[in-house]
Structures are given as structure tokens and as C-alpha cells.
Amino acid sequence: MDEGTIEDALAARVRSAVSDGRLPPGTKLPEELLAEQWSVNRARIRTVLQRLSFEDLVELKRNRGAFIATPGIKEARDVFEARRVIERVTTEIVTRTILTPQLNALKARLDDRERTFLHGNRQQAIASISAFHRSLAALAHNESLAQALERLILRSALILGLYGTADTFARASAHYGTLLDEIERGESIVAARTMERCLFTLEKGLDLRPDAPRDVDLARVIGQVA
Amino acid sequence: MDEGTIEDALAARVRSAVSDGRLPPGTKLPEELLAEQWSVNRARIRTVLQRLSFEDLVELKRNRGAFIATPGIKEARDVFEARRVIERVTTEIVTRTILTPQLNALKARLDDRERTFLHGNRQQAIASISAFHRSLAALAHNESLAQALERLILRSALILGLYGTADTFARASAHYGTLLDEIERGESIVAARTMERCLFTLEKGLDLRPDAPRDVDLARVIGQVA
DNA sequence: GAGGCAATTATTGTCAACAATCGATATTGA
DNA sequence: TCAATATCGATTGTTGACAATAATTGCCTC
Numbered sequence: 001m002d003e004g005t006i007e008d009a010l011a012a013r014v015r016s017a018v019s020d021g022r023l024p025p026g027t028k029l030p031e032e033l034l035a036e037q038w039s040v041n042r043a044r045i046r047t048v049l050q051r052l053s054f055e056d057l058v059e060l061k062r063n064r065g066a067f068i069a070t071p072g073i074k075e076a077r078d079v080f081e082a083r084r085v086i087e088r089v090t091t092e093i094v095t096r097t098i099l100t101p102q103l104n105a106l107k108a109r110l111d112d113r114e115r116t117f118l119h120g121n122r123q124q125a126i127a128s129i130s131a132f133h134r135s136l137a138a139l140a141h142n143e144s145l146a147q148a149l150e151r152l153i154l155r156s157a158l159i160l161g162l163y164g165t166a167d168t169f170a171r172a173s174a175h176y177g178t179l180l181d182e183i184e185r186g187e188s189i190v191a192a193r194t195m196e197r198c199l200f201t202l203e204k205g206l207d208l209r210p211d212a213p214r215d216v217d218l219a220r221v222i223g224q225v226a
Numbered sequence: 227m228d229e230g231t232i233e234d235a236l237a238a239r240v241r242s243a244v245s246d247g248r249l250p251p252g253t254k255l256p257e258e259l260l261a262e263q264w265s266v267n268r269a270r271i272r273t274v275l276q277r278l279s280f281e282d283l284v285e286l287k288r289n290r291g292a293f294i295a296t297p298g299i300k301e302a303r304d305v306f307e308a309r310r311v312i313e314r315v316t317t318e319i320v321t322r323t324i325l326t327p328q329l330n331a332l333k334a335r336l337d338d339r340e341r342t343f344l345h346g347n348r349q350q351a352i353a354s355i356s357a358f359h360r361s362l363a364a365l366a367h368n369e370s371l372a373q374a375l376e377r378l379i380l381r382s383a384l385i386l387g388l389y390g391t392a393d394t395f396a397r398a399s400a401h402y403g404t405l406l407d408e409i410e411r412g413e414s415i416v417a418a419r420t421m422e423r424c425l426f427t428l429e430k431g432l433d434l435r436p437d438a439p440r441d442v443d444l445a446r447v448i449g450q451v452a
Numbered sequence: 453g454a455g456g457c458a459a460t461t462a463t464t465g466t467c468a469a470c471a472a473t474c475g476a477t478a479t480t481g482a
Numbered sequence: 483t484c485a486a487t488a489t490c491g492a493t494t495g496t497t498g499a500c501a502a503t504a505a506t507t508g509c510c511t512c
Contacts (some may be wrong), residue, residue: 148312
């Protein structure tokens with residue numbers, strides 16, 4: 001068996017589903033259902049859930065099961081403060097070290113983002129914003145920072161899905177163009193501040209009323225290949 | 227059974243043993259040995275090891291077993307860079323918000339640290355430094371930052387144990403007194419810079435030659451209560 | 453009819469036996 | 483003597499059955 005990476009694949013599948021809102025907060029993830037949907041043993045599901053709970057993406061309640069986490073307000077504040085701290089620096093590093101092809105790749109991603117935006121799908125917007133920040137951070141070439149940020153980005157996706165309003169993204173969106181321009185011009189300090197402001201905008205745009213819990217066809221969502 | 231927290235306890239035990247160097251990098255952790263030492267089922271050991279591997283404290287090699295992680299040089303650099311980023315900010319926050327009793331607690335801890343220092347035990351010095359940074363960060367009241375930092379501190383303990391020289395700690399030590407003074411005077415920016423410099427000192431003091439692998443009486447180390 | 457209590461059920465937690473895998477050792481041939 | 487190889491042993495990975503637990507449902511009493 002070439003397994004050993006199969007757990008990674010399954011965890012990634014859940015992450016992706018959370019990222020784009022197919023699995024809203026509070027959704028229960030029964031072991032047996034996942035097991036049969038993915039045709040693996042329950043023990044392996046257990047491992048996956050364990051890992052996801054370590055990432056604070058799912059909450060493991062003893063004898064109750066696994067649920068997609070539901071971050072509270074205070075947690076939301078913390079997460080965005082932490083992101084500002086980390087992304088300020090990564091932005092600075094990236095501005096000083098980025099090469100042209102990488103910059104162009106970022107620009108392309110930004111275009112994607114704006115296209116998605118016009119399309120109006122909120123969950124896609126969240127996923128797209130996440131991807132942009134991820135890509136930017138990766139260019140700082142620091143595994144520790146990237147790893148710490150990855151968790152925060154995932155939590156943010158949950159938070160934005162829960163509390164994000166339609167124009168939360170619209171307002172934040174305005175910053176991205178500016179950011180890339182400043183990066184291109186090598187103005188590292190200014191770019192870092194723009195990134196910070198962008199994250200501030202996202203945070204300020206949060207609406208504290210949670211969505212009404214949606215019903216989810218779990219089997220379908222889980223069963224999807226990607 | 228009031229279990230459900232027993233895995234936490236076991237994981238904590240390993241962390242502690244790593245923190246103060248009783249379990250040096252590369253040490254193999256056989257499931258069965260741990261299981262009988264702690265009189266629990268192997269499945270539970272498996273869970274614990276899994277969790278520790280998420281924290282990058284142990285490396286899980288397929289069909290080979292679990293080993294205490296052995297961070298490389300590049301990783302060491304990354305970790306300290308990340309710590310500077312995070313601790314600069316936490317220091318700043320703490321300086322602006324700390325209350326007198328908390329400050330006194332920190333001072334007491336610092337005294338502890340210096341006493342340990344004179345005592346000359348290197349592993350205790352590492353554990354003590356870790357504890358100090360942890361306490362400081364906790365005062366920033368941001369779970370996300372604290373959590374991210376916790377991992378970095380643990381990795382640092384491994385790294386310092388591997389590459390730290392005798393006077394690595396002596397040099398870094400000089401900063402702590404200054405740091406607390408500046409915090410007391412409320413000079414947040416200056417304090418943040420001092421913290422940064424302290425971490426720089428620690429990093430610069432690393433000696434890249436790893437220790438000769440020590441032999442460890444695993445059963446004894448694992449069996450210890452705390 | 454409402455509230456509380458008890459049996460039921462669905463789900464997770466635990467366990468021990470079995471299978472698969474890797475490394476080491478011993479053996480054989482040149 | 484050295485190298486390549488096959489066998490062996492120790493350790494981990496896997497599986498299914500069983501136990502424990504908490505929510506749910508139905509029932510009984512008030």
C-alpha cells in the first residue's frame with residue numbers, strides 16, 4: 001500500500017470543504033459516515049479527526065463526536081491580531097526578496113480573486129482571499145511562520161464564513177491592488193502597513209450575528225472528490 | 227473512568243521531558259515500552275504519539291516508529307525568526323497592559339532563572355528560559371499568539387539542547403534584567419527591541435555541531451511521574 | 453397536557469489478536 | 483575476505499468485536 005499519505009489527503013479534503021463553506025461550523029462529522037464514504041477503517045478516520053482537532057478546525061467532544069469548530073468573537077479578534085503580526089512581517093520579507101515571475105503569479109491570483117468577486121459567490125471569495133494570503137506568505141520561505149499562519153488562515157475562513165458580511169470582502173478588496181503595487185516598488189514598510197490595514201478592514205467588517213445554521217447533505221459534501 | 231484527559235497528561239509528560247533534555251533528539255519511543263511503563267493500551271500511546279507529531283516534537287516514521295525530532299539548521303533559523311516576530315509583539319502588548327503583581331511574578335521567575343543559572347545545569351537553564359518566555363507571552367492574553375508561540379518554544383528547547391553552547395545562555399541571560407526594567411518603565415518599543423535582541427543572541431550562540439548522541443534509560447525517563 | 457423519569461439506541465471509546473513491514477543478522481558464493 | 487542475499491525477529495499497522503457513554507424517545511405520573 002502506498003498509504004501513509006492517505007490521512008493527509010482526507011484531512012485536506014475536510015480543510016478544503018471548510019475553506020469554501022461546504023462544511024459550515026457546527027456540522028457534526030460522524031466517524032462511521034466518513035468511514036464508509038471514504039471506504040477506510042474507522043481508526044483512520046479517528047486519526048484524521050484528531051489531526052483536524054489539533055488544528056482547531058474541528059472540536060472533539062468526548063463521547064459526542066467531532067464537530068466543525070464554531071469560533072467565538074474573542075477568538076476572532078485574537079486570530080486577526082495574530083495574523084496582523086505575522087503577515088506584516090511576511091509582507092515585509094516578501095517585498096524585499098520577491099522576484100518578477102513570482103510577482104506576476106501573485107498578480108494573476110489577484111485577478112482571479114477579483115473575477116471571483118464579481119461573480120458574487122461569498123464562499124468562493126473567502127477561499128480566494130485565503131489562497132492569496134497563503135501564496136504571499138509562502139514566498140517568505142519560513143516554514144515556521146507559514147505553518148503558524150496556515151492555521152490562522154483556516155480559522156479565518158471559518159470566522160469569515162460565520163460573521164463576514166457581503167461587503168466585508170468588498171472593502172478589504174480595495175487594498176490588494178495597492179499592496180501589490182507597493183510590493184512591486186519595493187516599499188516594504190509601506191506594503192506591510194497596507195497588509196495590516198487590509199486585515200483590519202476584514203476584522204472590522206465582521207458582523208457578530210451568526211448565520212442561521214444551514215442543513216448540509218453531509219454524505220454528498222464528504223463524498224466529493226476534491 | 228475520568229479519562230479523556232489522560233492522553234493530555236501523557237503528552238505533557240513527554241513535552242516536559244523534552245523541554246529539560248531528559249529525552250534528547252533522536253531517541254526512539256517504542257509504543258510497547260511506553261504502553262507498559264504507563265500501563266495503558268497501545269492504542270492510547272498511538273494517539274499521544276500522533277499528537278506530539280502534529281506538534282513536530284516527534285517524528286513518525288512509517289513502520290519504523292516514533293523518534294524525538296532532530297531539527298536542522300535551517301529549521302533553527304526559521305524558528306528563531308518566527309519567535310522574534312511573535313515575541314516582539316507580545317512584549318509590546320504586555321508592556322502596555324501589565325499590572326504590578328504580574329510584573330512581580332515575572333521578576334520572581336527571573337530570579338529563579340538566575341539561580342538555576344549559577345547552578346550550572348544546562349538543561350535546567352533551557353527549561354527555565356522556556357518557562358520565562360511562556361509566562362511573558364501568556365500575559366498578552368491572545369490565545370492564538372500564545373498557541374503559535376508554544377510550539378516554537380518547544381522546538382527551541384530541542385534546538386538549544388542540540389546546538390546550544392554553555393555560554394549561549396550566559397550571553398542571552400544579560401538581556402532579561404534589562405527587559406524587565408523596560409517593561410516596568412512602560413517603554414514598550416524599547417522592550418520589544420530588547421526581546422528581539424535577546425532572541426538574536428540565543429540564535430547567534432548556536433553551535434552547529436550536534437552533540438554526540440547520548441544513551442538514555444528510556445524506561446526510567448518515561449516512568450518518572452512528572 | 454406537561455414534566456420528569458427510565459429504557460433504548462446510536463455513537464464513540466477501548467481493547468487484543470492478527471497481518472504487514474522493515475532492519476538486522478547470518479549464510480552462501482565468488 | 484568481502485559482498486550480495488535470504489531468512490528471521492522485533493515493531494508497527496490494521497481490523498473487528500465489545501464496552502461505555504450520552505442523547506433520544508416513549509412512558510408514566512401528576
